[in-house]
Amino acid sequence: MSGGCGRNPPPFPDNEDQEAELDTRVLDSDEDDDDEGEDIFTGARSKPITPTSAPDEGDIFSEEGSYIRSDVHHATNGLHSDEELDLFTEATVELTLTNTTSQGRREIIGPTASACNTTHVPNSILKPSIVTKTMEELEEEESGDQFELNIAVTNPEKIGDGMNAYMSYKVSTQTTLPMFLNKTFSVRRRFSDFLGLYEKISAKHSLLGCIIPPPPQKSVVGMTKVKVGKEDSSSAEFVEKRRAALERYLQRVVAHPSLLQDPDVREFLERDELPRAVNTQALSGPGLLKMINRASDAVNKMTIKMNESDNWFESKLQEVENEEQLLRRLHAAVDSLVNHRKELCINTAVFSKSVAMLGSVEENSALSRALSQLAEVEDKMEQLHQQQAFSDFFILAELLADYVRLLGAVRCCFEQRMKVWQRLQEAQSTLQKKREAEAKLLWANKPEKLQQAKDDINEWESKVSQYERDFERVTCTVRKEVLRFEKEKARDFKQHIVKYLESLLHTQHRLVKCWEAFLPEAKAIA
């Protein structure tokens, strides 16, 4: 057992090339034949690595053109869409360049995709920023063109004092898309700006049946602590949580092809000074109005019973609702994990100090030294636990929380469609009434009113056909959106799961190192 396999765990890169890191890890697992103890864990290891992963990483740094071939394979592997839809491809690349800022780099590539890769910086602040984006293959133009759009939200700064203070965030964009004025630019935004953006987008696009990513939630308690100026770890954590959430929000917004085209989004990213979004405050007039609207919507939802020609929508909605519940439970379980790890962290720190005290009174010098070393090991474990709790939270818990809210947005999307249908129904019944009125007039022989009736009928006929078209369009959009969402979700989860497992792996590696460093000390006791 001691002096076992002599394999060194791969050095965890802080700033290394992610390519190198992945390759070493790939190699290492090949060499690994450490089969100590029960072999219940060896099941997965023997599977060879498929060739698609390795070349993909390399391609990120090379010419973009070379993506195309390998990625088509990659893209077609997991996809089996029954609809005659466009080939969904995805492009996610992330490089963390510095320690303090995290830049989510995404490449929007027309018809093809590149692999998803993520690294994270294992520093004191872990900033897991993964961006998953799907892009529809554009039918005509933009084929073969590849564009870049990176968004990062960084540098939170407190502006002002007291209850009027607020946090201002730097929103940086890096892009090659021609619709923007510059290639690189940044602006400062505050939280209400993000909410304002959501309101604007929502007003325009939700009626079309798009899934609008929901913004991060307001938090009166959290913000008040920050405003009051408490410089403790909980308010720092809150700010970091919010910063990461805002970044993910923006990245999801621009990942949506139609939203990206929206001028409001562009303005948000580009314009130096945005007019203050006032109707985002909870207790303002418009805020109250929104609440009332939401309540009436809820009532409506209960009373509308759609006549579905296609079962797809009904079953899909049911699926979405179920999934939302299940993800909520999963999120609760992960939350509990985070809390327990934090508790373990605290207890380990306390224990470490106690062991140090014990070591200091121990009369046998070798044992005394060993006990002090043990105290140090436990101290390091505390740090590891803390970092792991961080990862637990930012990689898993936040992902789940985001998706619970996103599923809510999907549900809204379905509701929109129902509203459109309702409008169509009402128009149809109005048309019916107009026709009946016309018939009555004909029978009653009142020619002067007949023209009016005919005009009415024409008006309502065109409205009905308009609304029919609307409904068709919304139905089609909702379908596409849901499928796009599902693919994105699958990819997002996979990425995050992999990233999370990598964080666990990293922690376990460090654990091994800690204990291996301690072993000679323990053996030296005499």
Add this chain to the structure above:
Amino acid sequence: MTSISEDSDKEKMRSVSVDLNNDASLVIDIPDALCERDKVKFTVHTKTTLSSFQKPEFSVPRQHEDFIWLHDTIVETEEYAGFIIPPAPPKPDFEGPREKMHKLGEGESSMTKEEYAKMKQELEAEYLAVFKKTVQVHEVFLQRLSSHPMFRKDRNFQIFLEYDQDLSVRRKNAKEMFGGFFKNMVKSADEVLISGVKEVDEFFEQEKNFLLDYSIKIKDATAKAEKMTRSHKIADDYNHISGALNNTAADNNTAFKKHLEKCAEVFEKLRKVEDRMASDQELKLTELLRYYTRDIQAAKDLLYRRARALADYENSNKALDKARLKGKDVAQAEENQKQCLQKFDKLSESGKKELTSFKARRVVAFRKNLIEMTELEIKHAKNSVSLLQGSIEILKSN
């Protein structure tokens, strides 16, 4: 004297005390135990070549209270005042698993069948762990007695090993229990005594200071270690997460489902490793600290007894002086003084030997446990590493 053995490779060696069962003339172990509700019945098995026993090999059933009786009678035996008396084994504590069982019963409705089965499995494992620990600790107690040249000859010890009837008649009745309680009160007065007594012997002065300080620190370390290992409930959370992931996956039928299922599998496997990590840490580290807290107390008791003997001797000196002054009962006082001196010297001599060997024993035990714990932690962490690496590969290649 207990022989110090550097041999830490023998599997049969108990971790907390490394020098037991060396002598084939008296070999004791507890091969099995029964748990009936709250009571644990240990089967004490003895193999001996000593003629003082009736048979060369025999087994008797004993309860925890019997062990306590044996310990107390040895403590009360005047002859053994100069020895460190092996600490009594603590009462079997099934509170943890019992609580868990309660929670399991309550939460049964809210869990899936798999989760329930898993938790039940965990509960059984925990129960088993507590069981093993209590057997070990009772066994070590007997083995320390059997490997000590004086204790092994003790009549009560032999009765304990041999007497094939219920020992309850000899056990403490209520009156004696109160006596014991009183004795404990007196003991804390002894703490004051022990720190107040003027010490001429350098060795004992050092020992006193060391033991007093050390006992406080080790008690603290034990408490913190217990808190830490108790809060190592990560395995439970992994279990819940795994269950929730499986639930979520069950409803789906896309690539999403596969990812979730794979993730659930990883969590399930990790849970087992985490569980083992936590329990190994508990066994090797926390249990070690617990045992030595008790042992240090036993060493301190020796110092108390010696300090009392010293006080007695000083009193006898004063009495002798008074008698000489008065001219009455001088012979008696002289005799008394001589006896006290003898007792004190005997205690000091054997006490020195005992304390020296205790030091060595402690160091060896710590070394063994720390090495074993470290090796186990490394092994488990490496298992996790390979498990995670494999899973990451699979997920990425999918």
